[in-house]
Amino acid sequence: EDKVVQSPLSLVVHEGDTVTLNCSYEVTNFRSLLWYKQEKKAPTFLFMLTSSGIEKKSGRLSSILDKKELFSILNITATQTGDSAVYLCASRSGNTPLVFGKGTRLSVIA
């Protein structure tokens, strides 16, 4: 059974800190890994990664995939209170639906 494990489960940081969120996966026929941000309700898409070692970047957020070690990280630099959310990692095996991890709850305090 495909599995996605995120760590830590929760994290509290101060504004301006840099954080790294971890995601490891076990899938039989890996196709892609995705990151989502969930604030109050609907998860919103951040990144989709398919190739090892190629960093995806959007503003202060960046993510990279290691297909050899089966993990991905999401980095957030210069955190702001608006970054407080649950960050979800999901993997896709073949053409099957996304399998999600339980998420990392990030709290950024002023």
Next chain:
Amino acid sequence: DSGVTQTPKHLITATGQRVTLRCSPRSGDLSVYWYQQSLDQGLQFLIQYYNGEERAKGNILERFSAQQFPDLHSELNLSSLELGDSALYFCASSSGLLGGYTFGSGTRLTVV
């Protein structure tokens, strides 16, 4: 607004009852996915439809069923409800089978 519409937003019902959750996918998207999110389990995949046909099934209980109609909207039917069915139910859509999903804002179901 993500373009995926879910109704109702909130639902409170008693144990043993039956409810129907509705989802309209983003315009042009053929795939609809249903997920259940509870506090300790994260997002659990229930079922997927692609252009009207059931495509994949996850951990969906026999008391639950779904369908996708010719206009591509989808309904998730939950029957003989139990307290443990209380959760957020999300619908998501995608244009193909390999891209990211767009989520609706969810239906919060409370069974009392």
